[in-house]
Each structure stands twice: as C-alpha cells, then as structure tokens.
Amino acid sequence: MHPYRAKRSFLAFSAAVLFLLTSCKRHAQQPSESNQPSTQPGEIWVSETTGKEYRVRVQNDVVNVEWLNMSPELAKHGAFIRSTCKKDGAKWVGMSTSYLPCTTEGGAKPKLENWCHLETEFEIDAMSPESITGRSPALIRFDCTKCQILQSEMKGFLLSPKAAVPK
Numbered sequence: 001m002h003p004y005r006a007k008r009s010f011l012a013f014s015a016a017v018l019f020l021l022t023s024c025k026r027h028a029q030q031p032s033e034s035n036q037p038s039t040q041p042g043e044i045w046v047s048e049t050t051g052k053e054y055r056v057r058v059q060n061d062v063v064n065v066e067w068l069n070m071s072p073e074l075a076k077h078g079a080f081i082r083s084t085c086k087k088d089g090a091k092w093v094g095m096s097t098s099y100l101p102c103t104t105e106g107g108a109k110p111k112l113e114n115w116c117h118l119e120t121e122f123e124i125d126a127m128s129p130e131s132i133t134g135r136s137p138a139l140i141r142f143d144c145t146k147c148q149i150l151q152s153e154m155k156g157f158l159l160s161p162k163a164a165v166p167k
Contacts, residue, residue: 044068045132045159052081053162056132061087063094063124077101077115083122083136092124096136102144113144120149132159 045056053069067081078099085094098118103110124134134157141150 044162046162048158048160049155054159056159058127061092063092063127065096065122074101085122085124091126092134094122096120096122102142102147104144114147116144116147118147118149120152130160133157 043056045054046052047054052067055066055068057064063083063085065083065085070079079101081096081098081100083094083096085092096119098116098120100116100118101112102114102116103112105111120137122134122136124132126133135154136157137149137152138155139149139152142148143150
C-alpha cells in the first residue's frame with residue numbers, strides 16, 4: 001500500500017471532535033444561553049459517526065472537547081484528541097490538536113507507519129441539550145512519514161448525549 005494513503009480511521013473527530021481545515025464562514029442559527037448543553041463535569045457526548053465518546057465542557061464563550069474512550073493500547077502511547085472553540089458570531093470556531101497513529105491499509109492488520117501530532121480547524125455550528133453539530137476535517141490523503149495532510153475535506157458531525165444514544 002502506498003504510504004500516502006492513510007486509513008480513514010486515523011482522523012476520528014477525525015471528530016469531533018478526532019475525530020475536530022477551512023475557515024468558518026458559514027453562519028448557523030445562534031443558540032440561546034438556555035439551549036446550551038450542560039457543563040456539568042463528566043457529561044459525555046457520543047459521535048453518531050464514529051462512536052467516539054467526548055467530554056464537552058462549556059464555560060462562558062469557550063467550548064472544550066476531549067476524546068475519552070480510546071483503547072488501552074492508544075492510551076498507553078499517549079494518544080489524544082482535544083478541541084477548543086471560542087464563540088465567533090453564531091458559531092464556535094477553534095482548533096483540534098491530536099496525537100494519533102498513522103496506519104496504512106495492509107490486509108487484516110493495518111501497518112503502523114508513524115505517530116503524528118496534528119492541528120486542524122474545528123467548528124461547532126449549533127448546540128442544544130439534545131445535540132451538538134459541527135464540522136471537522138476528514139482525511140483523504142495523508143503522508144504518514146511527514147505527518148502532513150495532503151488532501152482533506154470538511155465533514156459534518158453530530159454528537160448526542162451518551163444517555164440518548166440507543167444501545
């Protein structure tokens with residue numbers, strides 16, 4: 001497999017938040033203060049796209065998002081995805097910082113090429129007690145050797161409170 005083809009699972013927020021490359025110019029409906037998600041410690045949100053769980057904290061006009069349910073193997077290597085957004089008009093705009101393995105497809109077992117630190121743009125369009133929507137980059141082509149994004153596109157994400165996600 002060509003090393004420039006990264007496995008799509010590399011970016012998980014490539015969410016949220018992972019998992020979370022373009023400026024935030026699209027305007028979303030501004031949520032009212034009463035419609036913002038709870039900021040109680042320990043509140044967990046789940047990505048409807050990836051199944052990743054995130055702790056979301058809102059303080060004043062800042063939203064912090066942190067990936068929680070990584071495998072013990074990833075945790076052992078210090079993997080993370082963390083995002084911080086600040087209120088900018090009708091939405092929240094910020095950056096995601098991540099440290100994730102870069103793997104190439106190699107049959108049943110992906111081949112580890114490198115561990116990469118990345119910073120990517122991240123935006124939240126709307127928040128309510130039932131959902132958080134936004135956009136984060138999805139990798140199309142990635143150079144694992146240089147830890148460099150060669151091609152990506154912004155994709156929408158939807159987070160739901162963990163209790164609301166059907167089992």
